[in-house]
Amino acid sequence: GSDWRDCCQVPSANGVPETFIANRFSYAINLKGPSFIMNTACSASLVATHSAKIHLLFPTDPLDGCLVAGISLNLSPGTWAGNCAGNMLSFIGRSFTFNGSADGYGRGEGSASMVIRRGDYSINNDPITYALLAGTHTNSDGRSASLTAPNGPAQQRLLRAVLTETQLQPVEIDVYEAHGTG
Incomplete structure (x- = not known):
């Protein structure tokens, strides 16, 4: 930031x-x-x-x-305060990405x-x-549950675009990056 x-x-x-x-x-x-x-x-x-x-x-x-x-x-306490006020940070200080028990994310x-x-x-x-970098794509989710919440269908379209570009099957991918704020 x-x-x-x-x-x-x-x-x-x-x-x-x-x-x-x-x-x-x-x-x-x-x-x-x-x-x-x-x-x-x-x-x-x-x-x-x-x-x-x-x-x-x-x-x-x-x-x-x-x-x-x-x-x-994380240089400024203002960023922490803003994230706390926005209920973005996990109360236990840990991210549970893709898990129903997620209550926010842990900053690192x-x-x-x-x-x-x-x-x-x-x-x-x-x-x-x-x-070897097989492919990359970017997107903006548009409207979703909130400004920072992922939009599932938009993320799916993004992943399909990358798979089309690379001509890979999901099981062939070793590393991927995903929105995981929890």
């Missing part, structure tokens, strides 16, 4: 807006090419991965690869990054490939 501004004072106009985070990162490690932030709450890293995939699908795009990174830190922190390359580039130039 954007709560880092609540606790971190940067005495510079180009250090405060969220839009500068990606640019500072590119500047610090001398990355070239598109550089932007995806702020879509829980799905930001997945949306960034999808965006990277789209860039790499265009043969005229000069990129050989994309760096995708995501981080979630984490970060991850990966380099995504075109398939032909990886095969010819990269001696170590850890995984």
